Amino acid sequence: MYKKTLLEILFWAFTAVVAIAVLLPILNEVEDYPFLFINTVYIVTAITVTRYLFLLPHTFLARRQPLKVILIFLCIPLVFYLVQELNNFQVFIDEKGLDALVGGLAYHRRNNMVDYIRSEMLLFGTGSIISSVAFPFRLLVSVWRTRNWGTV
Numbered sequence: 001m002y003k004k005t006l007l008e009i010l011f012w013a014f015t016a017v018v019a020i021a022v023l024l025p026i027l028n029e030v031e032d033y034p035f036l037f038i039n040t041v042y043i044v045t046a047i048t049v050t051r052y053l054f055l056l057p058h059t060f061l062a063r064r065q066p067l068k069v070i071l072i073f074l075c076i077p078l079v080f081y082l083v084q085e086l087n088n089f090q091v092f093i094d095e096k097g098l099d100a101l102v103g104g105l106a107y108h109r110r111n112n113m114v115d116y117i118r119s120e121m122l123l124f125g126t127g128s129i130i131s132s133v134a135f136p137f138r139l140l141v142s143v144w145r146t147r148n149w150g151t152v
Contacts, residue, residue, distance in 0.1 A: 004060055011051055019043045022120055029113050030101055034092075038085040039121060045082065046127035049135050056142055057152040068143050072136040079132045086125040093118065 022043055026033055033039075052059055061068060092100075098114040105113060145151045 004058065004062075007058060008060060011048075015044055015047045018047060022124075026113070026117060029105060029109070030117075031104065033101065035089060035117075035121065038089070039124070041085075042082070042121070042124035042128045045078075046124045046131060049128065049131040053131060053135055053138050056138060061139075062142075062152045063146065065143055065146060068139045072139050072143075075132055075136045079129060082125065082129045082132060086121075086129065089121055089125070 019040055023036070023039060026039075027036075052061065056062060061071075098117060099110065101117065102110045102113045142152050
């Protein structure tokens with residue numbers, strides 16, 4: 001149990017470092033970034049849920065059947081929320097353009113920041129959506145395996 005707790009803490013620290021590393025260039029360059037919360041949610045969800053997809057036997061969820069069943073049903077509204085927020089980002093890009101975010105920057109830095117914001121939002125947004133769609137199926141298989149075979 002101690003090893004699983006330590007591993008979980010290390011992975012959460014890794015997730016925090018990645019989130020800070022990805023968001024720091026945006027926070028340094030863009031004032032009042034309106035997508036900070038959802039961007040953080042995308043990064044944390046993409047890393048954490050993908051980790052649980054592949055390393056489920058090594059997590060605290062491995063033998064907690066009721067929690068796995070609850071998470072199966074919680075993934076449904078989560079996926080809808082993630083898709084809705086990615087759609088809101090796309091609507092913002094279409095209507096106002098990303099230049100509305102980085103309008104105060106010099107021209108050569110503006111293009112780089114626009115490309116960076118769009119790329120990382122789409123990368124982590126689609127990654128979190130795909131992993132959140134696959135996660136309930138992985139949990140369902142794990143519940144079935146635990147019940148019938150005693151494995152995860």
